[in-house]
Amino acid sequence: MARPFARERQLAISAVRRACALTDSVFNKLVKNETLTKGDKSPVTVGDYAAQALISSMLARAFPDDPIVGEEDSKDLRVEEGRALRERIVELANEAINAPLIDGDDVAWGIGPGQTKKTDEILDAIDRGSHEGGRNGRMWTIDPIDGTKGFLRGEQYAVCVSLIVDAQVQLGIIGCPNLPLDLSKPDSERGCIFLAIKGQGCFQLPLNGPSEALLRMPAFTPATLSFLESVEAAHSSHSTTDTISTLLGITKPPLRMDSQAKYGCLARGDGGLYLRMPTGVGYREKIWDHAPGSLLVEEAGGIVTDSRGERLDFGLGRTLGENFGVVAAGGEVHPAVLKAVQQANSAKAKV
Ligand SMILES: Nc1ncnc2c1ncn2[C@@H]1O[C@H](COP(=O)(O)O)[C@@H](O)[C@H]1OP(=O)(O)O
Ligand SMILES: [Mg+2]
Ligand SMILES: [Mg+2]
């Protein structure tokens, strides 16, 4: 008998591979007016929209009853000023949809030569991502480019997809086109996929190859620990993590990296800890920014909580609710890390 979520797994790998090829090619061709600034001041590129359209249309063909919680919507593309951007996105999405089938692809997902979609179909595919989330039933999340700022800098970013059932993440996948397969060998092949299915483990695959390696986090002690955090101090407080790191006696400098690539790196043992500490501006973390990554780490033997020690709740809607930060760490060190996080936070509250 096939393992649970076998078809979802195959589709997720196929969609993420195609989307990564798309975003990678966009990066090499991106011109200045192909990026917009959204209402919350964050950037979005033609690559974000086209990748969401691609993944969403594949999911809709394979699982037509499953709702999607996606980061992007097509509002800014449907107006007259959005015409050039819209045309470019339709062109890019169709290029990706029409690319030849490779091993693991299925023509029933609406991909392969001769599957060109009309403008309305592409915009509607983007807007399938408007689901409000919630506690019951199946739903997919899509973050077509996570770490858009890293993408624009030519650094790390990730194409992220998850399947959530009754508020529990069952499948998480992230594609990282710029990430070396082995971080200790910066010249090693670039392009990784991290994939986890609940109860089936966490794997790394080369972006363009079939071999897969099971990932288990090694045991860390404070002496061997180093931590991962955002490049952007506006997304996670570097001063708080500095205090936590001193409390834990960590001497290695933080590894700063954009996107959920951090969760993938943590799962494969590049540092034993990922900290994301609120900057105090009322930002609410989005479920598509943590659902895939948190399952990767848990399936590799790690623990993911907020700074109160509570599990992340993916059943509250599109966001995680009030932001208490994220503490993702190896099973052995998580209790000590949590203690240090709480000590740092209470010291900060007294100032
Ligand atoms: N003030 C904020 N606090 C935390 N995360 C944020 C904030 N603003 C944007 N983000 C999100 O952080 C994620 C990137 O995290 P990192 O810095 O670790 O790479 C992006 O999904 C980004 O959202 P968006 O996609 O809307 O830009
Ligand atoms: Mg964004
Ligand atoms: Mg994004």
Ligand SMILES: [Mg+2]
């Ligand atoms: Mg994101």
